[in-house]
Amino acid sequence: MARCGCGGGLCNCSLVAGENVTIGGSGSPANPYTVSANVGCDAVRGCLSGGNGITYDPGSGVIGAAVSSTPGNNLTAGPDGLFVPTGAATVSTGCGLTGDGSGSSPVAAAVGTWPYPCSPDTAGGVVVCDSNGILRSEPRGTIDYQQIPETRNYADLTVPSDLTVVDTFTLNIVNPDQCRPARVLVEREVDVDFVLPPGAGAAYTHDTDQMYYMRNTGSSTITDAHTQTTKLYQALNALAPGAAAVIQLPVAMDRGSGGATYNRIQVFIRAILISL
Structure with missing residues (x-):
């Protein structure tokens, strides 16, 4: 704080530093007051908490990612961030399917080329899922x-x-x-x-x-x-x-x-x- 004519005992401005606060300067234009606050970690840790997907240790103040332990989850927390291995914990493909379910290799049907002069829209067969979840083709002749x-x-x-x-x-x-x-x-x-x-x-x-x-x-x-x-x-x-x-x-x-x-x-x- 500084104003003309204040300083050298010519004004009645009086400042008192509170908790975690420091005051510097004399209040003159050449040497104004400076107020600084220094808040320690212990003072703010009580204001923080974890949530879904987040861990928080109020003792150490460490905030991290909460990785589920559910079987099949392959998300890991590495030194440089969260990581899911390519193809891991996604799908296992076999005959008729390709890909591993990752963003770069999505699961897809392995289809062939229609070799007939007619259109598959009208002449193509049907594949359905039966009551046991098994793919079935049309009845045999x-x-x-x-x-x-x-x-x-x-x-x-x-x-x-x-x-x-x-x-x-x-x-x-x-x-x-x-x-x-x-x-x-x-x-x-x-x-x-x-x-x-x-x-x-x-x-x-x-x-x-x-x-x-x-x-x-x-x-x-x-x-x-x-x-x-x-x-x-x-x-x-x-x-x-x-x-x-x-x-x-x-x-x-x-x-x-x-x-x-x-x-x-x-x-x-x-x-x-x-x-x-």
Whole structure:
């Protein structure tokens, strides 16, 4: 503190130093008062405290980082600061994943290049997480084969002259795929034994499609004349998952003449169920 005319006992300014305070100078313009305060560490330590992530020792006054001891935490306090080793305490990657989870090497899926002319947006498959936390792809494709061979004997029945269904054979099929519909291809075989006296004729069909005709132009009876025929067709375009269906094979005959008869029909019905 200094003002004109103060000093040398000409003013009544009186200053007293308090705790931790020192006063210098005489209060003259040439030698003004100087007040200095010196606060020790012990005086301020009571005002400090630690918190989340911070440690504080009031005895020594040291403030530091509180590093969690939870398993998996790799944060360390080194001589030059806090440090997390690259890739430590992050993830362990394997097939299908790359990276270690650090800022410089984040975890990423190891993907390939789409090699097809179609778009993966519309033709790509799906990967999902199951109830156990395991990645799963779409269901595997299935191909199933179901068949029935059957032979029926008859007591020399007359072959009809007009198209007539004489017997029907069936195959019960089930789509074993519980996820997707199945396309069903069916192969059917028919073999009929005809007895043809001289001049007699006979024919058989799959449904209404005539497959075989035989006429005896000789002078003696032909016993058990037969030929096995086959047809392949698409029976169902989409048999629902787990659904059942009945494949029928109606065997018809016509063009019977001259006392022609039949005594046996043998069939095979084979179904191929494809789910992709």
